[in-house]
Amino acid sequence: MRVGILGGGQLARMLALAGLPLGLRFTVLDASADICAGDVADVLAGDFVDHACLSALAKLCDVLTFDFENVPASSVAFLQTQRDIHPNADVLAMTQDRLTEKAAFAALNVPVAPHCAVNSLAELTSATGQLGFPCVLKTRRLGYDGKGQYRLRGPGDVETAWRMMNDAPSILEAWIVFDRELSQVATRARDGCMVFYPLTQNVHRDGILALSLAPAKVSDALTHLAQTYARAMAEHYQYVGTFALEFFVVGEQLVLNEMAPRVHNSGHWTIDGAVTSQFENHLRAICNLPLGETTARGVSLMFNWIGEVPPLADVLCVPGFKQHDYGKQARAGRKVGHATLVAASFDQLQNSLNQMPAAVCTSEQRDYVRQKLLDIYL
């Protein structure tokens, strides 16, 4: 069975690494020939809007998916007429516009931040009056990892903020004062069966995910709420595959920040820390195979490698630290790999942390991580 993936980045690479042992083979479609999934998949060089390329991919493969959320929904809709492709174009389109996304979740009774559509400086001024400061202005489309966002602290920021958007249709969101950030990674099969990973607690730095800890220490009530929201979305959209919902935690409430209609960075710990990874479960779902167990094996702490990967020998000398180098060139701000520390207990996790050489985690970073862990566990 051959799986076609629109996009050939690290998510496609990790999908292929999870799928090859199942006997699956992969072809990725990407405009760039130098892509990191090329080590483990055949590459079809071409654009996501080129119908001839899309048809060629559909012909080569038995089932299709995508590895990032900015593939045009119209291309997925086009492919749906030729082959099974999951997730579907409707849910993808919903997630591609922050305004639509918020409306969709609100309609499913999932709390979202107060927000206003903003298409001009005048609308922005009026919206800040309604939502107050601080607040955050975001482009409705094509933002990720904190890109296309501007935080407004007071009326003096309004003009600069609007200028940053380059007249793009935007959304102003009230600033949510949250206790912490959690994400729910889940997979829905073609037959409607769903599996949920334990909630993951995320720590962002400069708008990019820096750390994930799983399972997060949460009440049963929060777990239930997250699963209820995930199920509501997935059933409404007849979703097939893995997805992530990112939430702000405010007291005992969850406020949806955004949804990723794909495997997600906050689920990378599942490769080493869960019985079945989010990648394998995505493939099982789209290939109409039974889903696998999502139980965590101990406690996992995932570190993203941003910009460059630390020296391999330093990473590998830490007991229980599993390295995932994406085979990408180093570049400032780029996600080039991650590593997951899997430990039997929180104490053992602390122990392994203490053994990290400075090249992996400076003492300042270690203190930061330790403080975050204490925030989580106390």
Place this chain on the structure above:
Amino acid sequence: MRVGILGGGQLARMLALAGLPLGLRFTVLDASADICAGDVADVLAGDFVDHACLSALAKLCDVLTFDFENVPASSVAFLQTQRDIHPNADVLAMTQDRLTEKAAFAALNVPVAPHCAVNSLAELTSATGQLGFPCVLKTRRLGYDGKGQYRLRGPGDVETAWRMMNDAPSILEAWIVFDRELSQVATRARDGCMVFYPLTQNVHRDGILALSLAPAKVSDALTHLAQTYARAMAEHYQYVGTFALEFFVVGEQLVLNEMAPRVHNSGHWTIDGAVTSQFENHLRAICNLPLGETTARGVSLMFNWIGEVPPLADVLCVPGFKQHDYGKQARAGRKVGHATLVAASFDQLQNSLNQMPAAVCTSEQRDYVRQKLLDIYL
């Protein structure tokens, strides 16, 4: 860093799958273009005795290894003059001849079966007089998975046995009445540091490994003995990489059956059932990186798929069953994949066994497995 592998079979494939997340890349040299490592490695088509091909591989790669033990030792010796290659030609040559292998281990005080070199029918007749019946005649070189072996039950078998050997230099071995078969998989680093996996108990059917259970239920004395023998060999030969020693257990003694100078089928459970797999540790060793922990996560039972892979949906519906399809064409007697059942306890293992559909494990096979497990655990 690029790793070159002589041979492109499933062991090379699993090495590459373990090494890609470390940021390693792979080139395999194989005479056949249609090899299963080709999904995850660049392929150089060529013969192991062609010095031009060997040099081309050495030029492309930073470090070299091999994925099966019948690569000519002279080719490894040739490559040693150009690049780091592990394990070395001396230890490879030692394992390629059953007579040399037995002499080498005997010299290291590792018990081996009583045996005689046999080069003619007359010598065979005389050897059977010395060793008695039953006994087993084997070619000294190029045997694996029970090939090139003939069991002699009485004097009437002598002529047939000799005819089966086609005049190849052979060895007659006394028949060892053993309680069970264990293997010690271990890895030695370039700096001499060694790690040992828990002992694995193996069940063969028709000369091919059918099942492995790990950790085997053994006394501390047996564990100590196996590690002592493994260390003696590895230090004597300055071995670098992963290897396996297969033992017969006779009371509280271990008798060496044979050694594999490479990752081994009886260590496949480590992919899912140990903190670091035998494949990753082999790569860590040859690339001069720190070795990883060999601790088992629970109890693992590995099933070899011989001839064909069972339907994927049937395999995946068993909780905790991890599939490893080698991407090979089905063919009678061929190892085409394996799957490992990982469970928190022996009871849970039994439970998962009961959930196996008939397409994976017929009730007859299940009874067989259950009986073997009871033999092991009672």
